[in-house]
Amino acid sequence: MAFSAVLTSEWTKIRTVASTSWTLATAFLVTVGIGAGLCAVVNATFDSMSEPQQVAFDPTQMSFSGMLFGQLAVLVFGAMVVGGEYSTGMIRSSLAAVPVRGSLLLGKLTVATVLALVVGLATGFLSFFLGQALLGEHRTTLGGENVLRAVIGVGLYMALLAVFAMGVAMMLRNTAAAIAILISFVLILSIVLNLVDATRKIADYLPNQAGSAIMQTVSSPAGSSDAPYGPWGGLGIMALWAAAAVLGGYLVLSKRDA
Known part of the structure; x- marks a missing residue:
C-alpha cells in the first residue's frame, strides 16, 4: 500500500472515532479555560503578591497554566490512537492491509502528531490572547521578548507529548495500562520528585518538566529552581524521550504478533 493511502487510512480511523476527537477538544478547552480563569484571578490579586513574585511573574506562561490538566487529555489521545486498535482487534486488519509495520507506525504517528500540533497551536494562540486580555495592565504582547516562541512552543509541546504517548x-x-503509566510518569512522578531537594534535579529531566521550559519567557519563574538547560534544550530533552518511546514501540511492533 502506498504511504499516501496509509495516511488516508489513519486519518479516517481518527476522525471517525468520536473518543479520540473529543480528547483533543478537551485538551483545547481545558487549557484555554483554566488558563483564562487563573489569569483573571492573578489580575485581581496581583498587588497582594510578594515583591519577588511580582518581579519573576511570567504573564505568558500564566496564560498556559491550564496545560497542567490539558496535557492529560493529550496523553489519553496518544494512548487511544494506538491502544484502541489493540482493544478492538482492528490491529490485525491494519497489519494485513499494511504488512510493512514501519510504514503503519509512521503513518499513524504522522497523522496524530500533525493533529496534535494543529490543536496545540490553536490552543497556544487562543490561550495567550484571552489570558493577556484578562491580565489587564500586567499583560504582555505577542511581540514581547521570547513570547512568540513560547506560544508556538505550546503546539510543539503537545505534539511531542502525543508522540511520547x-x-x-x-x-x-493496552490503552488502560498506557494511560495509567503515562499519567503516573508524566504528572505524579514529577510532583513527587519535586518534593525532595535530593531528587529535584532528576525531575528536571522528565519529559513534561523539560518540555514545558519552551513555554517560559522569564528565566526563573517564582517558586521554581533554575534548570540546567534553556527552552530549546528542554524541548530537545523531551524530543529524546519521545524518540526513545517510538523506538521501543517500533521494536515491539516488529517482533510481536498482533
Whole structure:
C-alpha cells in the first residue's frame, strides 16, 4: 500500500472515532479555560503578591497554566490512537492491509502528531490572547521578548507529548495500562520528585518538566529552581524521550504478533 493511502487510512480511523476527537477538544478547552480563569484571578490579586513574585511573574506562561490538566487529555489521545486498535482487534486488519509495520507506525504517528500540533497551536494562540486580555495592565504582547516562541512552543509541546504517548502505548498494547503509566510518569512522578531537594534535579529531566521550559519567557519563574538547560534544550530533552518511546514501540511492533 502506498504511504499516501496509509495516511488516508489513519486519518479516517481518527476522525471517525468520536473518543479520540473529543480528547483533543478537551485538551483545547481545558487549557484555554483554566488558563483564562487563573489569569483573571492573578489580575485581581496581583498587588497582594510578594515583591519577588511580582518581579519573576511570567504573564505568558500564566496564560498556559491550564496545560497542567490539558496535557492529560493529550496523553489519553496518544494512548487511544494506538491502544484502541489493540482493544478492538482492528490491529490485525491494519497489519494485513499494511504488512510493512514501519510504514503503519509512521503513518499513524504522522497523522496524530500533525493533529496534535494543529490543536496545540490553536490552543497556544487562543490561550495567550484571552489570558493577556484578562491580565489587564500586567499583560504582555505577542511581540514581547521570547513570547512568540513560547506560544508556538505550546503546539510543539503537545505534539511531542502525543508522540511520547503513542510510543508507550505501542510498547504496552493496552490503552488502560498506557494511560495509567503515562499519567503516573508524566504528572505524579514529577510532583513527587519535586518534593525532595535530593531528587529535584532528576525531575528536571522528565519529559513534561523539560518540555514545558519552551513555554517560559522569564528565566526563573517564582517558586521554581533554575534548570540546567534553556527552552530549546528542554524541548530537545523531551524530543529524546519521545524518540526513545517510538523506538521501543517500533521494536515491539516488529517482533510481536498482533
